[in-house]
Amino acid sequence: MAESFSLFRARESPVHSLHPLTKLGLAAFLLVSGLAVPAIWYPYALLTFAVFPLAALSRVLPDLVKVIWRVALPFAISVFLIQGFLWPGGTPILDLGIASLKREGLIFAIASVGRILIMVGAFLWFTLTTRPDVLMIALYQRGFPSSLAYIIVATIQIIPRFQARANTILDAQRARGLETSGNLVQRARGVLPLVVPLILGSLVDVEERALAIEARAFSYPVRKTSLVEIHEAKWERMLRLGLTILLALVLAFSVWIRIV
Amino acid sequence: MSDLRKDFGTITLVMIPVAIAINIAVGQLIYALGIPLYLDSIGTVLVAVMAGPWAGALTGLLTNLIWGLTGLNVQYAPFAAVAAVIGLLAGLFAEANWFRSWWKALLGGLITGLIAAALSAPISAYVWGGVTGSGTDVIVAFFRNFGFGILPSTFAQGITSDPLDKAVSFLVVWLIVRALPWRFLARFPRAESAQES
Numbered sequence: 001m002a003e004s005f006s007l008f009r010a011r012e013s014p015v016h017s018l019h020p021l022t023k024l025g026l027a028a029f030l031l032v033s034g035l036a037v038p039a040i041w042y043p044y045a046l047l048t049f050a051v052f053p054l055a056a057l058s059r060v061l062p063d064l065v066k067v068i069w070r071v072a073l074p075f076a077i078s079v080f081l082i083q084g085f086l087w088p089g090g091t092p093i094l095d096l097g098i099a100s101l102k103r104e105g106l107i108f109a110i111a112s113v114g115r116i117l118i119m120v121g122a123f124l125w126f127t128l129t130t131r132p133d134v135l136m137i138a139l140y141q142r143g144f145p146s147s148l149a150y151i152i153v154a155t156i157q158i159i160p161r162f163q164a165r166a167n168t169i170l171d172a173q174r175a176r177g178l179e180t181s182g183n184l185v186q187r188a189r190g191v192l193p194l195v196v197p198l199i200l201g202s203l204v205d206v207e208e209r210a211l212a213i214e215a216r217a218f219s220y221p222v223r224k225t226s227l228v229e230i231h232e233a234k235w236e237r238m239l240r241l242g243l244t245i246l247l248a249l250v251l252a253f254s255v256w257i258r259i260v
Numbered sequence: 261m262s263d264l265r266k267d268f269g270t271i272t273l274v275m276i277p278v279a280i281a282i283n284i285a286v287g288q289l290i291y292a293l294g295i296p297l298y299l300d301s302i303g304t305v306l307v308a309v310m311a312g313p314w315a316g317a318l319t320g321l322l323t324n325l326i327w328g329l330t331g332l333n334v335q336y337a338p339f340a341a342v343a344a345v346i347g348l349l350a351g352l353f354a355e356a357n358w359f360r361s362w363w364k365a366l367l368g369g370l371i372t373g374l375i376a377a378a379l380s381a382p383i384s385a386y387v388w389g390g391v392t393g394s395g396t397d398v399i400v401a402f403f404r405n406f407g408f409g410i411l412p413s414t415f416a417q418g419i420t421s422d423p424l425d426k427a428v429s430f431l432v433v434w435l436i437v438r439a440l441p442w443r444f445l446a447r448f449p450r451a452e453s454a455q456e457s
Binding site for chain 1: 268269270271273274275276277278280281282284285286288289290293294295296299302303306318322326328329330331334335337338386387388389390391392393394397400401404405406407408410432435436439440444447
């Protein structure tokens with residue numbers, strides 16, 4: 001997939017050769033349990049003992065850390081400032097004169113940041129180590145509707161083309177005197193002349209594309225063979241089953257501990 | 261209610277990736293222009309008008325997930341369900357022929373935006389700590405400062421952007437559908453709802 005657009009990083013690692021559904025199962029377990037379990041230390045423990053070691057094993061740790069930093073930092077700062085300092089009626093633990101840091105706010109901020117980190121971390125580890133088209137093939141082999149698999153793969157392939165087209169239209173309209181900087185009203189005026197040509201232009205080849213894939217037996221109800229072969233080790237099935245059971249238990253426990 | 265399989269014929273399946281790409285490309289463009297709107301649901305609403313609420317819902321759902329998958333905008337991924345509801349509502353409004361006049365389309369957008377803000381607030385509050393990590397957090401800060409809870413403060417932030425954003429999106433789709441040749445529209449399962457009255 002030379003032109004496709006995803007976070008996937010090809011590396012020589014034992015994790016990369018795992019079946020995509022195994023990786024999906026792992027990521028789903030980390031993500032769901034990280035968000036469900038109401039213990040403030042749990043997401044951080046998952047990060048330290050599961051996500052980062054997995055990323056290191058997959059040789060994507062630097063990429064992971066870089067993207068987590070870029071995504072999570074604005075949220076962390078906002079949460080800490082807003083919920084930490086503006087928590088109504090909390091117990092202050094640090095007084096800075098104009099505002100004071102509240103204990104409840106700080107605890108909430110730490111819990112929030114933990115959830116943000118585990119969610120972004122698990123999701124990113126998965127996308128960094130899994131080729132989207134291989135994932136779609138694996139899902140299709142498990143009964144995923146081929147139309148859905150087509151949609152996802154096609155989208156990932158055409159996004160770069162769309163971004164290029166959007167930039168072309170931006171340049172073309174600018175060359176014709178469209179204001180794209182300046183005050184808000186000027187920029188807002190530029191929205192329609194940019195958006196409408198982009199959309200109308202992209203709809204032109206929808207019909208042709210539909211004809212093209214129809215001519216290649218797209219909607220014919222037959223089992224399609226794949227060019228790519230995916231390998232799966234015996235123990236991966238057991239691992240996925242174990243993870244599913246474990247996740248069900250963790251979810252049940254999370255619900256029970258919140259009710260009791 | 262039309263046959264679901266007709267709604268998801270080949271032309272719809274080809275349209276959805278294009279619509280998702282439109283969502284992402286326009287969303288990124290608007291962000292680059294620094295305009296305080298999202299405009300990342302235009303494709304979703306377009307599919308909903310032309311192929312029904314379920315196709316619209318799928319488009320919305322996949323937009324947020326794929327946007328996260330590409331690493332361009334990971335923060336939108338948890339809001340996939342909200343995007344699906346936007347597509348669903350747009351499709352229902354289209355079925356009720358609200359896209360035949362511009363002011364009904366605008367009103368439909370406002371209502372959808374309100375519902376979207378209401379649904380986004382709990383997700384934002386639980387997953388993202390009630391903040392957006394961007395400039396609109398001043399609204400959240402404002403309400404928190406006056407003693408409002410996390411959920412109401414997040415909802416207040418959503419209210420300032422979502423209804424307007426969806427109203428504009430619905431309006432743009434109304435414009436586009438009017439500009440499209442009937443020869444093209446007629447291929448889609450829900451073309452009648454897009455016809456001018």
